[in-house]
Amino acid sequence: MRWTKPRLTLLQERLAAAYPEARCALDHGDPFQLVVATILSAQCTDARVNLTTPALFARYPNAAALASAEPAELETLIHATGFFRNKARNLIGLGQALIARHGGQVPSDPQALGALPGVGQKTANVVLANAFGVPALAVDTHIFRVARRLGLSEATTPEKVEADLCRLFPRDTWIELHHQLIWHGRRTCDARKPACANCSVAELCPTGKGTIADPHTGLPVLAAAPGKQGPPALPAHSGGPQRIISLVPSVTELLAQWGLVRRMAGRTRYCVEPTWIRNAVPALGGTKDPDISGILAQRPDLVLPEKDENTRDAAEALQAAGIPIHVLNIRSAADARRALLELGDLIGVPDQAKAAAAALDLKPRRGKARRTLILVWREPWIAAGPDTYVADLARIAGFEPLGPNGYPRLSDADLTALQPDVILLPTDPFRFTAKHRKELEHYFPQATVSIVEGKALTWMLSRTGEGLALLRELRKDLAV
Numbered sequence: 001m002r003w004t005k006p007r008l009t010l011l012q013e014r015l016a017a018a019y020p021e022a023r024c025a026l027d028h029g030d031p032f033q034l035v036v037a038t039i040l041s042a043q044c045t046d047a048r049v050n051l052t053t054p055a056l057f058a059r060y061p062n063a064a065a066l067a068s069a070e071p072a073e074l075e076t077l078i079h080a081t082g083f084f085r086n087k088a089r090n091l092i093g094l095g096q097a098l099i100a101r102h103g104g105q106v107p108s109d110p111q112a113l114g115a116l117p118g119v120g121q122k123t124a125n126v127v128l129a130n131a132f133g134v135p136a137l138a139v140d141t142h143i144f145r146v147a148r149r150l151g152l153s154e155a156t157t158p159e160k161v162e163a164d165l166c167r168l169f170p171r172d173t174w175i176e177l178h179h180q181l182i183w184h185g186r187r188t189c190d191a192r193k194p195a196c197a198n199c200s201v202a203e204l205c206p207t208g209k210g211t212i213a214d215p216h217t218g219l220p221v222l223a224a225a226p227g228k229q230g231p232p233a234l235p236a237h238s239g240g241p242q243r244i245i246s247l248v249p250s251v252t253e254l255l256a257q258w259g260l261v262r263r264m265a266g267r268t269r270y271c272v273e274p275t276w277i278r279n280a281v282p283a284l285g286g287t288k289d290p291d292i293s294g295i296l297a298q299r300p301d302l303v304l305p306e307k308d309e310n311t312r313d314a315a316e317a318l319q320a321a322g323i324p325i326h327v328l329n330i331r332s333a334a335d336a337r338r339a340l341l342e343l344g345d346l347i348g349v350p351d352q353a354k355a356a357a358a359a360l361d362l363k364p365r366r367g368k369a370r371r372t373l374i375l376v377w378r379e380p381w382i383a384a385g386p387d388t389y390v391a392d393l394a395r396i397a398g399f400e401p402l403g404p405n406g407y408p409r410l411s412d413a414d415l416t417a418l419q420p421d422v423i424l425l426p427t428d429p430f431r432f433t434a435k436h437r438k439e440l441e442h443y444f445p446q447a448t449v450s451i452v453e454g455k456a457l458t459w460m461l462s463r464t465g466e467g468l469a470l471l472r473e474l475r476k477d478l479a480v
């Protein structure tokens, strides 16, 4: 999936919420100490560097002391950080260069910094950002891995990944993003075992969803067999129902995001996200015409329909056959948040559900709302009325949804009478195109007509956060 501006914003919001305390992990008191610690951190953990530097800084408190250090003594002090001979040589050279060229001070100029012994582009960026507050995005091993897994970059060198990230994200966020991505790589997106089931950005990650193979290993994450795309493994807590059938595409996607696909006994043929689910879970009819006998044959211990997406007849037939069902009824973003928590308890993954619910920001935008018509079908025109889920997302983002409640059919005259300022055309379930936008612009020359990513708006639960972010971004772009 393409990284649009709203998705990038959502990613940053999620990372900021997950790692509010993210900061430089190297202990330092001034630019000199930071540049020394960063040189020592090559091929070494930050924790080990932090154990080494107190004694080192006590012995060599400034550039002058370091410039005249005895190599053997310095090597002994930094031995635990590895490559100690090479690092000692660089540190002494660093001290001498700082004295000779910069009066003993660490320069804040990128070129001058990069020309110092032992200071490559990555070290220079770390020092610029953390010692001088200069926006920079040093790509270390964690950022390299996380950026590629998230599909933010397909580049194969840290320099090119850095260039891609700098292109995608606003300059004034580079420093915090640098720390957040490192913390994410350390705490969640582990090199060998990424914790996708507990990842705060899983719904945005093509690797976690199984859309692409893990660029770090070349395999699907947590795949059953090498080289073969498959569902993620169960999370540690595997209580609750073990043969779940989802009749709702977005709920199926949510179960996959929570790493529960191995507990699924069926889905509808419209449940096609993530794409590999088609090979992992059998399709049992459609959303409006589920294959009831096929569902019964699977002996499910939980079936999940939704009030609007599925039919009452199907729910009653399953209940009559003694199948446990849990009917979701989602008409608002608050309903979606509640449903996440209910599902988490019901299925036995309450922590994941709480994390997903907590990540939803439902605070409504203040200020004037734009009169907005949300159309979901053509021939006939069908709108999403003010009491629908998608309208509630729009309301939170600062739009005023128009029209009768429910999903009313509207004539051309009905449309004209509503006098919208904004018309939104989600690309799902109807595939609106530029042709439809032009048609509406012709009839409503004063209105702004926007085609918007449909699944983000209509796939409740699995994409509620994404939908809100998209609409908020769109609202920001529209002049009041």
Ligand code: SF4
Residues within 6 Å of the ligand: 146, 149, 150, 188, 189, 190, 194, 195, 196, 197, 199, 200, 201, 202, 205, 206, 207, 208, 209, 221
């Ligand atoms: S979903 Fe998995 S691969 Fe993607 S960022 Fe999260 S932990 Fe990493």
